[in-house]
Each structure stands twice: as C-alpha cells, then as structure tokens.
Amino acid sequence: MLEYDVVVVGGGPAGCMAAKYAAEGGASTLIIEEDTTIGEPVQCAGLISKRAIEESEISSKSFINCELKGAVIHSQSHDLRIEAPSQDKRAFAIRRNIFDKELAKAALSKGAETILNSKVKSVKKRGDETKLTIMAATANAQARVKGKNEIRANAVIGADGVRSVVAKMAGLNVTKNFLNCVQIEGEYEIDEVFAEIFVGKTIAPGFFAWVVPIGENTARIGLCIDKRFSPLPNPLLFLKRNLSEHPIIAKKYKGTQSKFTAGTIPIPVGGQKTVKVDGGVGVLLVGDAAAQVKPITGGGVYYGMKCGKIAGEIAAKASLEGDMKVMKDYEKRWRKEIGKEIAFGLKAHRLRCIISDNDLDTIWHAVSKYDLMQLIRTRGDMDYPSLVLRELLNLKNPSIIKLIARNIIRYLYAKRR
Numbered sequence: 001m002l003e004y005d006v007v008v009v010g011g012g013p014a015g016c017m018a019a020k021y022a023a024e025g026g027a028s029t030l031i032i033e034e035d036t037t038i039g040e041p042v043q044c045a046g047l048i049s050k051r052a053i054e055e056s057e058i059s060s061k062s063f064i065n066c067e068l069k070g071a072v073i074h075s076q077s078h079d080l081r082i083e084a085p086s087q088d089k090r091a092f093a094i095r096r097n098i099f100d101k102e103l104a105k106a107a108l109s110k111g112a113e114t115i116l117n118s119k120v121k122s123v124k125k126r127g128d129e130t131k132l133t134i135m136a137a138t139a140n141a142q143a144r145v146k147g148k149n150e151i152r153a154n155a156v157i158g159a160d161g162v163r164s165v166v167a168k169m170a171g172l173n174v175t176k177n178f179l180n181c182v183q184i185e186g187e188y189e190i191d192e193v194f195a196e197i198f199v200g201k202t203i204a205p206g207f208f209a210w211v212v213p214i215g216e217n218t219a220r221i222g223l224c225i226d227k228r229f230s231p232l233p234n235p236l237l238f239l240k241r242n243l244s245e246h247p248i249i250a251k252k253y254k255g256t257q258s259k260f261t262a263g264t265i266p267i268p269v270g271g272q273k274t275v276k277v278d279g280g281v282g283v284l285l286v287g288d289a290a291a292q293v294k295p296i297t298g299g300g301v302y303y304g305m306k307c308g309k310i311a312g313e314i315a316a317k318a319s320l321e322g323d324m325k326v327m328k329d330y331e332k333r334w335r336k337e338i339g340k341e342i343a344f345g346l347k348a349h350r351l352r353c354i355i356s357d358n359d360l361d362t363i364w365h366a367v368s369k370y371d372l373m374q375l376i377r378t379r380g381d382m383d384y385p386s387l388v389l390r391e392l393l394n395l396k397n398p399s400i401i402k403l404i405a406r407n408i409i410r411y412l413y414a415k416r417r
C-alpha cells in the first residue's frame with residue numbers, strides 16, 4: 001500500500017496547482033487522475049484572462065490559440081462592442097489540453113507524482129486509523145499488483161471536478177444546480193478577433209451562447225443553459241437551432257465541425273462548505289469540486305488555480321505539522337479572495353435567468369448611452385465581473401431603476417425554485 005502526506009484527486013488546473021504547491025511545501029504528494037492523459041478530453045471554451053495566464057506560472061506560451069481584442073455582446077436588438085482598453089485587459093483563447101499538461105509538468109517538477117487511468121471510488125477513515133484510505137479502480141493490472149489501488153494519506157484534496165466523489169464521500173454539498181453546456185469547433189467567418197456573446201431566452205435560456213475565435217477562420221461555438229429556466233432540457237437543441245437559424249451565427253458558421261463537447265458547470269450554493277476535518281485527517285475541495293466558479297460567466301480556470309495554491313499550501317502544512325485544524329483556514333482564505341464575487345454573481349445569475357429579453361434590451365440601450373469604455377477602463381475585469389455590474393446598477397437612469405424594481409419582485413418569487 002502506498003502512503004503520501006497529500007493525495008490530490010483529479011489532474012485538472014485546480015488539482016495540478018494544488019499538487020504543485022503541496023509538493024513545494026515539502027509534502028509527499030500524489031495526483032490520481034481517472035483519464036489516461038492529463039488534459040483530455042477537453043470540456044472548455046478556453047477563454048481566460050491575462051491574469052489567469054500569469055496565475056498559471058507557465059512560461060511556455062504553446063497553449064495559446066490567440067489573443068482576443070475584445071468582445072461583442074449581442075442582445076435581441078442591440079450589439080454592444082467592448083474593445084479591451086489595454087493589453088492588460090485582453091483575454092486569450094487557449095488549448096486546454098496543452099495548458100493542463102503544462103500545469104501537471106510543473107507539479108511533477110516540484111516532486112509530485114501521478115497515477116493515471118485510476119478512478120477514485122472512495123475516501124474513508126477506517127475505524128480509529130490515523131490516515132484516510134483512498135480506494136481507486138485502476139484499469140492498469142500492474143498498478144493493482146503494486147498496490148496502487150489502495151493509497152493512504154493524511155490530507156486529501158478533492159479536485160475531481162463537478163461530480164466530485166471526494167465531496168460526496170466527505171458529505172460536503174457545494175452545489176445542487178448546474179449549467180448544461182455544449183460546444184463545437186468549426187469554420188466561422190472571423191472579421192476581427194473578438195469573442196461574441198449572444199443573450200436571449202430562445203438562444204441560451206439562463207445563460208448565453210458564445211463564439212470564441214481560435215484561428216483565422218475557426219471558432220469554438222457553444223452555449224450553456226440553466227435547465228430550471230429553460231423550456232427544453234437539452235442544450236444541443238439550442239445549439240443546432242443557433243447554427244442553422246440565428247441571424248449572425250448561422251450566417252458566419254460554415255457548416256463544418258471538427259470537435260464536439262458536452263459538459264457541466266456547477267452553480268454554487270451560497271456559503272458552500274469545502275473543508276472537513278476528522279481527528280488527524282482532513283479533506284479540502286477545490287476548483288469545480290468546490291463550485292469555485294464565476295456564476296456570471298461560468299469561468300472556473302482562474303479561480304481553480306488560485307484556490308488550488310491555497311489548498312496545496314495548507315494541506316502540506318497541516319499534514320507535515322500533524323495539525324489538521326490548520327485546514328480550517330482554507331475556507332477563510334479562499335473566500336477572502338473570491339467569496340464576494342461568487343455571492344454577487346449568484347444574484348446576478350438568478351436575475352439574468354428571470355429577466356425578459358425586452359428588459360435586457362432596455363438595459364443594453366441604456367448602458368450603451370453611458371460612457372461604457374470609461375467604466376471598463378477603470379473597473380472592467382473578466383475575473384471580477386461584479387465590479388462593472390455593481391457600477392452599472394448605480395446608474396441613476398429612471399428606466400433601469402423601474403426595470404430593476406420590477407425584476408426584483410420576479411427575482412424574489414423565482415428564488416423559491
């Protein structure tokens with residue numbers, strides 16, 4: 001049987017970063033990943049900020065598809081064009097498979113180890129044992145013989161994504177609602193390297209559809225829906241309709257499809273618990289497993305890495321000092337970084353789900369009359385979208401005030417869902 005100070009379940013961005021920081025903190029660290037290759041299959045549009053790239057600490061830029069100059073948000077009858085005001089505020093389209101592999105490489109360079117092709121089935125403290133036992137089903141017979149299917153550790157970091165087994169085993173419920181997403185890669189007419197966002201109940205109820213350019217004439221075209229607010233439960237039906245009927249998407253899409261992906265994004269329950277300490281052992285959740293995502297945009301790569309660093313550092317410290325109470329700091333620390341953003345994002349997401357397309361249009365019209373570029377220059381930040389939204393809510397525009405008041409009543413009613 002193998003023994004480690006820290007075992008990280010899941011080799012995505014959150015897990016690899018947690019493992020890197022745990023190993024750097026001096027802990028013997030193992031990543032267990034169920035897939036045969038880190039970074040595959042990809043379930044991501046790959047849109048991240050310059051800040052996220054810096055957070056990754058990867059020096060090679062081989063994972064970058066292209067740099068985006070801004071975004072256009074299309075509502076029912078209005079296009080809002082937002083140019084990135086400076087290099088610093090630009091976003092990047094990235095190849096997640098290469099990005100994740102680079103993150104794993106960095107963790108290994110600090111001394112972490114990996115077992116691939118191994119699916120963790122349970123994480124338990126047996127009787128009065130002083131370690132957690134992690135049981136994994138490995139397809140690799142040799143690994144089974146070497147005892148790699150039963151591993152012991154003081155601390156386990158659950159970085160196993162949206163359907164986290166570790167969270168379930170620890171009894172930590174971080175989410176009960178999800179966004180359901182689909183995406184293809186295909187040929188698309190790219191006039192300028194801008195991401196396109198499409199909002200509307202018939203396009204992507206409860207969320208938005210996107211086109212992210214990844215080359216001269218190729219793009220990722222996808223969407224998420226929030227099923228609670230959608231007349232149809234399957235996001236693919238909306239994607240097919242957008243590709244064939246949407247006045248902009250259908251015109252620019254050239255009908256080819258090189259990749260298809262379907263995935264899920266967690267919507268956090270407010271104040272989710274992400275730590276469990278039981279005597280001399282402890283469990284931390286990070287990334288999608290902890291629902292550390294931006295509810296407004298669904299982005300989770302930046303938050304996952306950011307919280308992964310904190311998780312790895314704390315798990316190593318707790319494990320090496322033999323004091324699991326240290327792990328309780330984790331929640332305080334990650335919440336200080338992104339807690340307010342998630343809390344605001346949850347409210348904004350709910351409002352978006354219930355607001356009518358006409359009301360949304362009125363908002364866009366009002367907003368476009370305001371000096372939006374000035375606001376974006378000072379407050380715009382794709383990792384902290386609440387900064388701009390809070391400012392927009394402060395606009396003393398009578399039509400927006402009336403509209404918000406009407407929707408707050410709808411919001412309070414919808415809160416019961």
Ligand SMILES: Cc1cc2nc3c(=O)[nH]c(=O)nc-3n(C[C@H](O)[C@H](O)[C@H](O)COP(=O)(O)OP(=O)(O)OC[C@H]3O[C@@H](n4cnc5c(N)ncnc54)[C@H](O)[C@@H]3O)c2cc1C
Pocket residue numbers: 009010011012013014015032033034035039043044045046047048118119120121159160161162163164165181182183222261262263264265286287288289293298299300301302304
């Ligand atoms: C369609 C779509 C588009 C998205 N676009 C963006 C975007 O543009 N920008 C952005 O920032 N975010 C985006 N996201 C969200 C982003 O992909 C996630 O937030 C991010 O991948 C979370 O990282 P993670 O490390 O927490 O989890 P993951 O990347 O999901 O990694 C979890 C890992 O755990 C492994 N695993 C799971 N269960 C087990 C088990 N039992 N045993 C062993 N291993 C296990 C999995 O195989 C996986 O490798 C998108 C999501 C979807 C679905």
